[in-house]
Amino acid sequence: MAIEFDLDFIFGHINYWLFVILMLTGLYIVVARGNLLKKIVGLNLFQAAVFMLYISMGKISGGTAPILTDNPDEIYSNPLPHVLILTAIVVGIATTSLGLALIVRINESYGTIEEDEILELDRQKSQAEIDQVAKEASRSS
Amino acid sequence: MELVLTSLLFFALIATAIAIALVRRLFAVVMLAGVFSLLAAMLFVLMDAVDVAFTEAAVGAGISTVLMLGTIALTARSEKQPSSYSLVPLVIVVLTGLVLIYGTLDMPNFGAPDAPVQQHVGPDYIRKTPQDIHVPNVVTAVLASYRGYDTLGETTVVFTAGLGVILLISGLGRRPRRRKRGDD
Amino acid sequence: MDHHLILRVITKILVAPILLYGLYVQFHGDFGPGGGFQAGVIFAVGFILFGIVFGLRRLRRIFPDYVVHQLVALGVLLFAGTGIVNMALGGNFLDYNVLGEKGYQGQHWGIIAVELGVGVTVFGVMMAIFYSFAGRPPSLDDKEW
Incomplete structure (x- = not known):
């Protein structure tokens, strides 16, 4: 695979690289930040970057939005990615709200939405259960 | 003209995304996410996807901001200061990015009419x-x-x-x- | 919860145009940008704005919970029901050609019905989600923001 890194190539691909940067910012937030709400925002960024990638693939230079006009020589951008992403955005908000609802419930039972504190509470609880079992076992024997 | 607008929007998008990563107050995070959605909607208009832009503006800047504010009201209002910084996430992210960029190399040019x-x-x-x-x-x-x-x-x-x-x-x-x- | 006077007046002015715009987007989706997904969200935004400013209780009087929950299901039923009607008329599932005398007339009817189904479901889901979040007792005070 021989690629010429000339100006044409760079201008034709720079949009993909910018999407990659956006996507990675989202990924970084998801991986590095412990706050659950912020993780959801990061996931949304990630998602938006993927949407942009799809839409940019349907674009034809010199084209216009795929709403038919009377001019027969008009060039239209590809409508298919638009359809896919349009529905994906609405599904995205529905699933995001499901995630937010889970966060609300987590906050109600743990009192925090920080990941490390939740894990710590979980660890303490399972440790307490193990202790309990061990105590009962020693008492019965 | 279009190129200038697109690059300006990209610059603003990336700046917003980095701001979201750095800010600790969740209220600001949610507001920045709304800004991000509006900018994304503008970018969609530039790429001829008017329907998508419409949806993104209504959903991203409207409903999702309301829902996230509702979540903040029910949970906490700022993020905890992390106890330790680790390099692992950054390494993961950079590696993923390199793989993704390698994947884009044989993609057709942006806006090419003869793309698959x-x-x-x-x-x-x-x-x-x-x-x-x-x-x-x-x-x-x-x-x-x-x-x-x-x-x-x-x-x-x-x-x-x-x-x-x-x-x-x-x-x-x-x-x-x-x-x-x-x-x- | 008593909001600022300006907020209340502006909301009263804004709600009706938002709802009208939602209807326009719903039924003009074949000709310009728009359709059921956007219209459902915009319609819900109009009511959510009302609910935020005037309180959930007044909004619930207009749209009780059970109505919203029924709307959520009604939209999907309308969508799938259009497909079933097509089958009853001798076509394939979601093949709207059989709905009208000429193929494209049937397509128009089918698209309107399906988009309405999508719009109703999206509206219902957005309202239901808003009710769920806003109906919980908040853990933060108004001043704490």
């Missing part, structure tokens, strides 16, 4: 819509008619997600709440 995407069903839909369906907006034609199954599935997903939220936090079915144990 433009060869199959897309132009077909544009050609056939005037005879088959007689509506000017091809996106609606594809969404509701050619790919009706797809949209039925998506609607069902929205329905299911809504059902999940109702079951999780609307408190239906256990209205008279027992307050026996310490309700934290």
